[in-house]
Amino acid sequence: MGLxxxxxxxxxxxxxxxxVILIDESRIKNLGKITWLFIVIIMPFIGSILWFAVGREYNSAAPTFSSFGAPERRADLATNNISSTEAEIAKLDAEIEYFERQQKIRALEERLRDRKQLP
Structure with missing residues (x-):
């Protein structure tokens, strides 16, 4: 039993x-990584309990999104970085322009390939 x-x-x-060693610095609360290492090494049982209770930040259940829209917008929504309506509209306009430019580039590349294939 003792074993x-x-x-x-x-x-x-x-x-x-x-x-403690592998966690990202941004997810450590209250003290620094080195301080938590010393606490856990000096007081193993109490330090371990403290680490799990107040030392680390757990991942919140962020909503998952489908592959609709630009990844930047999904990241903003996942981090709850909601801005004003005007800013959101500006972001949407920029996203629309980006995808329209991509579509135009693909069309021009296709036209170029067609011209190269003509004898």
Whole structure:
């Protein structure tokens, strides 16, 4: 029984250390990465509990979007970076212009390929 508790304690310590080391700096709350490492190493059990309770920021359930529209707009919506109506309309206009330019480029490339194929 004691061996099982020791193994669980060691597994908890290793998993917390790996989590602290690999997590992105932007997802760490309250203290820095190095400080959390020292806390977990000096006080393994309490530091591990503190890390999971107040040290890390968990991913929120961001809405998933289909492949409709430009990726920039999906990223804005996923981060809830909602701006004013005028700004959204300007973004939509820019997106429409971008896709119209892409369509025009494809049409011109096709015309160029057709001209090259003529003898």
């Amino acid at each position: 099982l508790v020791s193994f669980a304690y060691f597994a908890l310590l290793i998993s917390v250390l790996i989590d």
